[in-house]
Amino acid sequence: MFEYAPAPESRSIVDLAPSYGLFIDGEFAAPADGGVFKTVNPATEEVLSEVSVAGPADVDRAVAAARRAFAGWSALPGAARAKYLYRIARIVQERSRELAVLESLDNGKPIREARDVDLPLVAAHFFYYAGWADKLAYAGYGTTPLGVVGQVIPWNFPLLMLAWKIAPALATGNTVVLKPAETTPLSALFFADVCRQAELPPGVVNIVTGAGDTGRTLVEHPDVNKVAFTGSTEVGRQIARSVAGTGKRVTLELGGKAANIVFDDAPIDQAVEGIVNGIFFNQGHVCCAGSRLLVQENVYDEVLDSLKRRMAQLRVGDPLDKNTDIGAINSSVQLERVRALAAVGEQEGERWSPPCELPGQGFWFAPTIFTGVSQTHRIAREEVFGPVLAVLTFRTPAEAVEKANNTPYGLSAGIWSEKGSRILAVADKLRAGVVWANTFNRFDPASPFGGYKESGYGREGGRHGLEAYLA
Incomplete structure (x- = not known):
C-alpha cells in the first residue's frame, strides 16, 4: 500500500476576527447583555474566535428587523428576489475555498467533504430556489409568504443546513432570523458577510448566535410566523410542544437510524x-x-x-x-x-x-x-x-x-x-x-428530503420545500 504524504490545505485563506457580534438589520452589533462564548477547532481544541450570545432583547431586535424588512421584501416581484439569490449563489461559489476551510476548522469535517460536497450543494440550493422565485404560481402552494421565519440549524452541516433553510424562505418572500449551532457558528457569520456583499436589503436575513436558550427564545417569540428546525428528536419534541396552539407553522427534520x-x-x-x-x-x-x-x-x-x-x-x-x-x-x-x-x-x-x-x-x-x-x-x-x-x-x-x-x-x-x-x-x-x-447519501436541491415518525415532518428541497413557506 502506498504511504500518503501529508497534503494540508492552507488556513491562510480564512481571516478570522478575534470576536464576532450578532448580525441584525444588515449590521454586526454587540449583544445587549454582553454575553460571549468561545468556538473551538475540534481537531486541535484551539480557540478559533469569541462569539456573542443573543439574549431575549437581541432576539427581539432581530425579529423586529425581520418584520420591518418583510413588507418591502415580500412586495418585490419574484424575479427581483431571484436576482439576490443568484447573486448569493455566485458569491458562495467565488468564496467556496475560504468557506470550505472555515467549515473544516469549525466543524472538524475533512476538507475534501467540505470542498467537494457541502459548498457545491450550498450554491446549488441558492441557484435552484432562485429559479423558483418567479414561478411560485406554478408550484401549487399559493404565492403568499408567511412572514418572519425563525430557523434553528445543527452543527453537522452548518452552511448546507443554512442554505436548505434560507434559500426557500427568501425565494417565497419571507424574512429570516437564523440561529446556528453553538459549536459551529462561524460559517453563518461569514454568510452574513455574503449577504452584505450581495447587497441584500437589511433585515431580510438576521443571524443570532448562542446556545439552547437563544434558540428557545427565537422559537417561542410571538412575532415569528414559522419555525424550521433541524436537530435531535428530543429538542424537536420540545419545539412541537411549545408551538402547539400558537398558529405558527412548523417543520421538523430530526434524527434517524437508517x-x-x-x-x-x-x-x-x-x-x-x-x-x-x-x-x-x-x-x-x-x-x-x-x-x-x-x-x-x-x-x-x-x-x-x-x-x-x-x-x-x-x-x-x-x-x-x-x-x-x-x-x-x-x-x-x-x-x-x-x-x-x-x-x-x-x-x-x-x-x-x-x-x-x-x-x-x-x-x-x-x-x-x-x-x-x-x-x-x-x-x-x-x-x-x-x-x-x-x-x-x-x-x-x-x-x-x-x-x-x-x-x-x-x-x-x-x-x-x-x-x-x-x-x-x-x-x-x-x-x-x-x-x-445502489447509492447512499446523495443529495440534490431538486429532490425533497424529510422523514416519518420520530424523524419529523415536512420536506426540505425540491418543489415540496416551498410548501412550508407559503400560506
Whole structure:
C-alpha cells in the first residue's frame, strides 16, 4: 500500500476576527447583555474566535428587523428576489475555498467533504430556489409568504443546513432570523458577510448566535410566523410542544437510524463503498446515516470481510489534509455520547475497529462496527451520531423490510441489488422519507428530503420545500 504524504490545505485563506457580534438589520452589533462564548477547532481544541450570545432583547431586535424588512421584501416581484439569490449563489461559489476551510476548522469535517460536497450543494440550493422565485404560481402552494421565519440549524452541516433553510424562505418572500449551532457558528457569520456583499436589503436575513436558550427564545417569540428546525428528536419534541396552539407553522427534520439493505445479488464492492459512505461520511454526523447494515445471510461473510478490508484503508486525522477520510468528532460532549453508546454496544455485541492511530489533541473516534447485534440492542435502536455501524442479517426480502421498519425513526434507507423490480418492491414498503438505490447519501436541491415518525415532518428541497413557506 502506498504511504500518503501529508497534503494540508492552507488556513491562510480564512481571516478570522478575534470576536464576532450578532448580525441584525444588515449590521454586526454587540449583544445587549454582553454575553460571549468561545468556538473551538475540534481537531486541535484551539480557540478559533469569541462569539456573542443573543439574549431575549437581541432576539427581539432581530425579529423586529425581520418584520420591518418583510413588507418591502415580500412586495418585490419574484424575479427581483431571484436576482439576490443568484447573486448569493455566485458569491458562495467565488468564496467556496475560504468557506470550505472555515467549515473544516469549525466543524472538524475533512476538507475534501467540505470542498467537494457541502459548498457545491450550498450554491446549488441558492441557484435552484432562485429559479423558483418567479414561478411560485406554478408550484401549487399559493404565492403568499408567511412572514418572519425563525430557523434553528445543527452543527453537522452548518452552511448546507443554512442554505436548505434560507434559500426557500427568501425565494417565497419571507424574512429570516437564523440561529446556528453553538459549536459551529462561524460559517453563518461569514454568510452574513455574503449577504452584505450581495447587497441584500437589511433585515431580510438576521443571524443570532448562542446556545439552547437563544434558540428557545427565537422559537417561542410571538412575532415569528414559522419555525424550521433541524436537530435531535428530543429538542424537536420540545419545539412541537411549545408551538402547539400558537398558529405558527412548523417543520421538523430530526434524527434517524437508517437501514442500508444489501441483497445477495448486490455488486459487493460497490455496496461496500456505499456502506462506508453511508456511515463514515462526515464522521457519521449525519441524520440520515446508514447506521444499521442489514446483510442477506448467504453473503454476510463476504460483505463483512470486504468491509473490514475497506475500513482498514480509511485515513483518520487532520481535517485540513486533503487525504483525510474521517475527521474529528464535533465536540467533547458528542465524543462522550459516542463513547458511552459504543461501551453499551460492547456489552451487547462484538466490536471491531481497524488499527489506526488517533491524534493526541482534539476529539477523535475510530471507525467502528458491531456484529452479533440483535434488533433489541441499544446500538441498533438509538442514534449514535458518530462513526459506528451496527450489522444485522436477514434471509428474505420480507424479513429485511420488517427489520428496516422496526425503528421509531423513518428518515432514510438504502437498497443494494441488481434487480430493479426488487428495489422498487422493497422501497415501496419502507417507511422512510428518502430511499437510495445502489447509492447512499446523495443529495440534490431538486429532490425533497424529510422523514416519518420520530424523524419529523415536512420536506426540505425540491418543489415540496416551498410548501412550508407559503400560506
